[in-house]
Amino acid sequence: MNERQLKKLPLHRKVAVGHRLYFKRTDRAAGQWTFRYTRLNQTREMGLGPYPRISLKKAFELRDSYNAQLDNHEDPYEKRRATKLINTSREGVRFSAIAEEFIKKRESGWSNKKHIQQWRNSLLMYASPILDQKAFHRLTNEDVYDVLHPIWVTKHETARRIQQRLRKIFGYAKALKWYDNDNPASWDDNLEHLLQSPSAVRRVTNFAALEWKLLPHFFADLSKIETTTSLTLQFLILTASRTIEVLGCLRKEIHIDKQLWCIPGKRMKARYDHTVALSNEATRLIETQMRKHNRQLIFENPHVGGPLSNNAMRSLLIKRFPEHRITTHGFRSTYRDWAAEQGKYDFVAIEKTLAHQFKNSTTGSYLRSSLIDQRRALMQDRSHFAHKKIEKAAQRTLN
Numbered sequence: 097m098n099e100r101q102l103k104k105l106p107l108h109r110k111v112a113v114g115h116r117l118y119f120k121r122t123d124r125a126a127g128q129w130t131f132r133y134t135r136l137n138q139t140r141e142m143g144l145g146p147y148p149r150i151s152l153k154k155a156f157e158l159r160d161s162y163n164a165q166l167d168n169h170e171d172p173y174e175k176r177r178a179t180k181l182i183n184t185s186r187e188g189v190r191f192s193a194i195a196e197e198f199i200k201k202r203e204s205g206w207s208n209k210k211h212i213q214q215w216r217n218s219l220l221m222y223a224s225p226i227l228d229q230k231a232f233h234r235l236t237n238e239d240v241y242d243v244l245h246p247i248w249v250t251k252h253e254t255a256r257r258i259q260q261r262l263r264k265i266f267g268y269a270k271a272l273k274w275y276d277n278d279n280p281a282s283w284d285d286n287l288e289h290l291l292q293s294p295s296a297v298r299r300v301t302n303f304a305a306l307e308w309k310l311l312p313h314f315f316a317d318l319s320k321i322e323t324t325t326s327l328t329l330q331f332l333i334l335t336a337s338r339t340i341e342v343l344g345c346l347r348k349e350i351h352i353d354k355q356l357w358c359i360p361g362k363r364m365k366a367r368y369d370h371t372v373a374l375s376n377e378a379t380r381l382i383e384t385q386m387r388k389h390n391r392q393l394i395f396e397n398p399h400v401g402g403p404l405s406n407n408a409m410r411s412l413l414i415k416r417f418p419e420h421r422i423t424t425h426g427f428r429s430t431y432r433d434w435a436a437e438q439g440k441y442d443f444v445a446i447e448k449t450l451a452h453q454f455k456n457s458t459t460g461s462y463l464r465s466s467l468i469d470q471r472r473a474l475m476q477d478r479s480h481f482a483h484k485k486i487e488k489a490a491q492r493t494l495n
Contacts, residue, residue, distance in 0.1 A: 099152055102127070117159040119147070129155045131162050131172070140173050189274070191227035191235065191265075195219050198268045210439035217436040218258055220443040222247065232269065237280035241290050250305060252297045254433060259287065305426030308434035312484040314417070319486060321416060327385055328395040329409045332424065334378040334479050336431040336449055338365065339424050343403050345394045347386060355379050355472070370451045373472035375479035431478060438477075445470040 097113045103125060105111050110120045110130070118141075121127040129144035144150055144158050162172040196216075203212050223243050227235055240262055247255045262281035269275040281287070306314055315333065318326055332342045335357065344363050351358065357372040364370050374382070385394050397404050405411075409424045428450060435446045445467045480487075 097152065102147070102152055114156070115159065116163065117155060119155075129158075131159055133162070133166060133172070135166065135171055142173055142176070186233045186274070187231045189232045190224075191232050192220070192224040194232050194269050194274060195224070195265050198265045201268075213439035213441075214437060215261060217439065217441070217443050217446070218254065219261065221432065221436055221446075222254070222258055223262060233275055235275075235280060236277070237286055237290070240280045240287065244287070244291060248291050249297055251429065251433060252294070254436070256294060259283065305429035305433075306420055306422045308430050308437065310420075311430060311434070311482055312486075314420070315482040316485040316489070317417070321412070323412075324385075324395060324398050325404060325408045325412050327381060328404060329412060329424070331378060331381055331385075331395070332409065333427050333431075333482060334375060334381070335372050335475070336428050336478070337372065338428070339406060339409065341370075343395060343406065346392045347394060348392065350382055350386070350394070352379060352383065356468075357382075364451060366451065368451070371466065371468065373449075373468055373475050375472075375476045377479045377483060378475070434478065434481065435474065441474055442467070442470055445474055449474060 102113075102119065103121070105119065105121045105127075107121050107123075110118050113119050116131055116133050118130045118132055119127055120130070125148065127147040129147060129150050130141050131144055132139065132141040134140075142162070144155055147155075150158075165172045165175060199212065199215055206212050226243050227239055230239070240259075243262070244255050244259055247258075259281060263279060263283070266275055266279045266281050270279060278286070311333075315330070318330060318333075328342060331337075331345075332339065335342070337359075341359050341363055345357070345359075349358050349360070350356075355374040355376075357374055359370045359372065361367045361369045382394065389396065393403060395404055396402065397408075413420070413422055413424065432446065432450065435441050435449075448467050449471050
């Protein structure tokens, strides 16, 4: 049987075209394929799809596959039905659910609770927002690449850990038949072709953001610089804020008694009002600055009045800290990495301190709560960490 002969078959009549395969021509160049067989005294007929979408060659391939199943004492109809049910149920399963299942199975054997929370935080921050956008069984190495590529150079240590964690989660899913394809997070002969080698990346890391472990030393050196720009940068670091938010900070936005800074939406990236919980140190810093003058703009240019230049803090970093080669905005990444590595803070609280918005409706519902108490504790711990070297020096002086 060939395509030409197929198109000459009589209309609306089912014709056997070879070993359980049937064809019914419904139009001049269209038809319907079926596979008919008898097993355990029961006759069944399965639709294989329309012609020409299912070509003659493809129909023969399907027929041969089903005949092989019959030879292996399997029922093609029941097997296809089971596969369809599995795939239908799989459509509702997302990466975050599989990841949490994996962590719960492993956490009894992990004695370090901090390690467990690090797993959860890193995956929630970087992987879930991307991988949860489609069914887990449909994820590919391109999706994993989308997770890793944005941070592969700037946060390589974190990215490498996430890659290894993803590889274990997909391996776990494959073992339980939740994922059928090759592990999309494996490095060898997969991601190695898409991402820079780790040895090459190490030579260019830490250009944009300060490594979080270096923050106490950096902050101690920054505190020795007695300028308005230095104080502004210190406040930006302690509040994990953006440059435009800090430079436009007004006296009326600060509520010293409640230790809150209320930023109007017009100065926020997402255009929503945002409240910052101020640590004790950030509050003292802002009080010091407010005592210097009675004008509305808190971080005013002392030489010409008005706001500081958008490049003032960036210029300070370049001139006074050239060895770090970091950006002002990078301190938000420094904060985020520090918070994730501590392994004890709520993911949503961390994201709330950064004023991040979520497309994911479930996560977004949690963000409707201000979580102000959790954020206050988080920012206070962050401030203690930043002042660690300063506090040690002060203690030695007292002793």
